Amino acid sequence: MHPLTAIWIKNWNTLCNLRRILQRESIFKTVFILLFAAGMVGGFFMMFLNGFQFLANLGGGGFMITRRLFSLFFLGLGAMLVMSNIITSYSTLFRSRETLFLLTAPLDTRTFVTYKFIESTLLSSWAFFFLMIPFTAAYAWHEKLGLIFALWTVVFSLPFVFLSGALGSLISLAAVRWFPRSRLVWGAAAVILLIFAIRAILQIRPVIQEEATFILNRFLPGLQLATHPLMPNNWTAEGIMALTNGQWLRGGMLWLVLVTNTALLFLLIQEFGRRIFYTAYQQVTGSPKIRRRRDELLGWLDRLLAFLPHDIRGMIMKDIRSFLRDPLQWSQALIFFGLLGLYFSSFRSFHYNEMPPIWRNLVVFLNIFSVSSVICSLAARFVFPQLSLEGHSFWILGLAPTGMRRILLTKFFLAALAMVTISAGLMGLATWMLQAGSALSLISIGLAVAISLSVSALSTGLGALFIDLKQPNPAAIISGFGGTLNLVLSLGMMLGSILPFGLIWHWRVSEGLADSLFIKANLIVGLWVILLSALMVSLPLWLGIRSLKNREY
Amino acid sequence: MISIQHLNKRFGTVQAVNDLSLEIPAGELFCFLGPNGAGKTTTIKMMTGLLRPDSGTIRIGGFDVQKQPVEAKRIMGYIPDMPFLYEKLTPVEFLKFVAGLYNVAPPDLSGHIESSLRQFGLQEARNALIGELSHGMRQRLLYIATFIHTPKVIFIDEPLIGLDPHSIRMIKNLLRAKVRDGMTILLTTHILALAEDIADRIGIISDGRLIALGKLGDLRTQSGDKGSLEDIFLNLTASPEPLNPSTPMAFEALAK
Numbered sequence: 107m108h109p110l111t112a113i114w115i116k117n118w119n120t121l122c123n124l125r126r127i128l129q130r131e132s133i134f135k136t137v138f139i140l141l142f143a144a145g146m147v148g149g150f151f152m153m154f155l156n157g158f159q160f161l162a163n164l165g166g167g168g169f170m171i172t173r174r175l176f177s178l179f180f181l182g183l184g185a186m187l188v189m190s191n192i193i194t195s196y197s198t199l200f201r202s203r204e205t206l207f208l209l210t211a212p213l214d215t216r217t218f219v220t221y222k223f224i225e226s227t228l229l230s231s232w233a234f235f236f237l238m239i240p241f242t243a244a245y246a247w248h249e250k251l252g253l254i255f256a257l258w259t260v261v262f263s264l265p266f267v268f269l270s271g272a273l274g275s276l277i278s279l280a281a282v283r284w285f286p287r288s289r290l291v292w293g294a295a296a297v298i299l300l301i302f303a304i305r306a307i308l309q310i311r312p313v314i315q316e317e318a319t320f321i322l323n324r325f326l327p328g329l330q331l332a333t334h335p336l337m338p339n340n341w342t343a344e345g346i347m348a349l350t351n352g353q354w355l356r357g358g359m360l361w362l363v364l365v366t367n368t369a370l371l372f373l374l375i376q377e378f379g380r381r382i383f384y385t386a387y388q389q390v391t392g393s394p395k396i397r398r399r400r401d402e403l404l405g406w407l408d409r410l411l412a413f414l415p416h417d418i419r420g421m422i423m424k425d426i427r428s429f430l431r432d433p434l435q436w437s438q439a440l441i442f443f444g445l446l447g448l449y450f451s452s453f454r455s456f457h458y459n460e461m462p463p464i465w466r467n468l469v470v471f472l473n474i475f476s477v478s479s480v481i482c483s484l485a486a487r488f489v490f491p492q493l494s495l496e497g498h499s500f501w502i503l504g505l506a507p508t509g510m511r512r513i514l515l516t517k518f519f520l521a522a523l524a525m526v527t528i529s530a531g532l533m534g535l536a537t538w539m540l541q542a543g544s545a546l547s548l549i550s551i552g553l554a555v556a557i558s559l560s561v562s563a564l565s566t567g568l569g570a571l572f573i574d575l576k577q578p579n580p581a582a583i584i585s586g587f588g589g590t591l592n593l594v595l596s597l598g599m600m601l602g603s604i605l606p607f608g609l610i611w612h613w614r615v616s617e618g619l620a621d622s623l624f625i626k627a628n629l630i631v632g633l634w635v636i637l638l639s640a641l642m643v644s645l646p647l648w649l650g651i652r653s654l655k656n657r658e659y
Numbered sequence: 660m661i662s663i664q665h666l667n668k669r670f671g672t673v674q675a676v677n678d679l680s681l682e683i684p685a686g687e688l689f690c691f692l693g694p695n696g697a698g699k700t701t702t703i704k705m706m707t708g709l710l711r712p713d714s715g716t717i718r719i720g721g722f723d724v725q726k727q728p729v730e731a732k733r734i735m736g737y738i739p740d741m742p743f744l745y746e747k748l749t750p751v752e753f754l755k756f757v758a759g760l761y762n763v764a765p766p767d768l769s770g771h772i773e774s775s776l777r778q779f780g781l782q783e784a785r786n787a788l789i790g791e792l793s794h795g796m797r798q799r800l801l802y803i804a805t806f807i808h809t810p811k812v813i814f815i816d817e818p819l820i821g822l823d824p825h826s827i828r829m830i831k832n833l834l835r836a837k838v839r840d841g842m843t844i845l846l847t848t849h850i851l852a853l854a855e856d857i858a859d860r861i862g863i864i865s866d867g868r869l870i871a872l873g874k875l876g877d878l879r880t881q882s883g884d885k886g887s888l889e890d891i892f893l894n895l896t897a898s899p900e901p902l903n904p905s906t907p908m909a910f911e912a913l914a915k
Contacts, residue, residue, distance in 0.1 A: 112759025119752040123788060127747060203743040210707050211760045212733040388711045
């Protein structure tokens, strides 16, 4: 039997054991996640459908945008796949514990890298299909296309996913091999130079452009790149449309171009696996085991916090240092918030600030929704399990001359301070870039603060209530009943706060809600959010403190 | 069976393995001893091909680990100190996977697996998920998996961690039996009694250098110490500043 066959049989067996694994998980969690995912897909479908209808109402220009939007959409998804595959490839190839196991088996590195590439591409492609399905369904619904459109979408999407994944894996392998930690700056400089070079090459376009295309390119940045004939996303989008419209020759040619390029990258992955993987693996595992560090990280902050009681200062510094030394935590936070920050700061480049008020409103509330979602997921992932992860060292806190109340409140204030600073900062940036007006800016920032405080308190309090000191695996801690309840309540709090304000402001700009009624409604909803936040902050913390005080260690 | 010539490995400024040469014939149980950070695990990782030596060669059964890695790995097995197991598989599925990985297809693989599970007292757990097994059960499963392709050489890093006395006795008997059958075993341990009990030869490594090698009697001669292996080991690897229990620790003074 070929080793690769054995590996796929193993993966198939793992999949078959899914039922048993799900039985060990909370049913509440499984049902909730399924319903939430269905709701998200449905929501995306409705949003995309409304978008297509809006464009259709614009007439000729709208029709042109709709056609090109397909390419733009695949460009975005492709970029997302490349990015996520860079990260997933790194962890599956170099950091996974399975790597050590498989490398001691009689498996050549070419086969190993091929398997890991397919695995990481499949792992990182779920979000692609999660977004692509509602988008293409909305498009098909709007354009009244038949089921054959779905077939061609699948036929083109699969090679496109593997092509983007291969690019990510190649970048990851090359970066580890040729740009190890000490040469990171040189690596970053090379990547930036490469991006500029590609951009310069792609800008060599026919001087003569249709006036409409010229205007569209000015209006929608990225469109020029997305519709470039050398871009794989363009082959995908154009190919799907060509085959749907019965242009067999053009569609077939584009599919073959896509497949041959994917096959070429696949060969390159195998060649990289054969030639550079082992050396790259040595770069990661063969680096000094004990890195030279300063005696004290952030010693200046420790001295700055001298005014705090010593036990609180000690806990704050321990948590900050642990966070900074755990790349998993800070890198996820940095990626999510960094991407949101980049997106918000480019609003004016996209001319979002010149949009009609109804759209600007929608964008502002969608932004609060996205910032809050990230806050909820990060709190569920990192704040909720932090007390449980104290694990076997919890006795240090338990025996220390400090109270459980102080421990829990310190953890809450630290989490809340970080969440509030980031979310309020991001919402301030978003509303400023959108020129949203002072009232809407104030409400957005207020909502971000309220949600951050509530979610921090929920995660800290429920983390104490459902503490599990025997479980070292954070994934197992958050997948239990407590973790699920925390996520559900956090998302509930988020929706319960954002939706009422969103509806009032939508009615105001769409139906012309009267001034007096608008002000009254804002005051009532504001009061509701304050009361809800007060409850969400105080109750979980009170329950958590009570539980910790009554606990035996 | 194992031939190491002038092996060197450096991590940054630390020389983890320093000009190590060693020959281990077939059918020998060799025990590698050394203080923490002496270079034992690094040496094993180089022998299994996980780490590339800076210089020197390693041959397993005549195959150069760096130049013929697949051939060398085909005849070796490795049990690390913190082994990885697929938690979402059952023991039977895992063993069949390992058999596939090593392209082992005995006429009655299922029967072989069943008898191995029975021998190691895992027949009751055959359909449980590995994630549900206790530490001792996982260790025993790992031994079955390692022996499934009848390797000629086995590397074991700390074989008895977390095992109960019954499992320890079983593993010791098993290793001795395998050596009698001609298998070569290299293991590292901090349990000196284990080395004294089962090793044919012992090597002591300190700061990446092999400082003593041979049977217990040879080590006594080399160290000039007639005592137990513990005395010999402590004598050879003596720390430059041994702890003196009568000296008050720095923070006791601080507390005062």
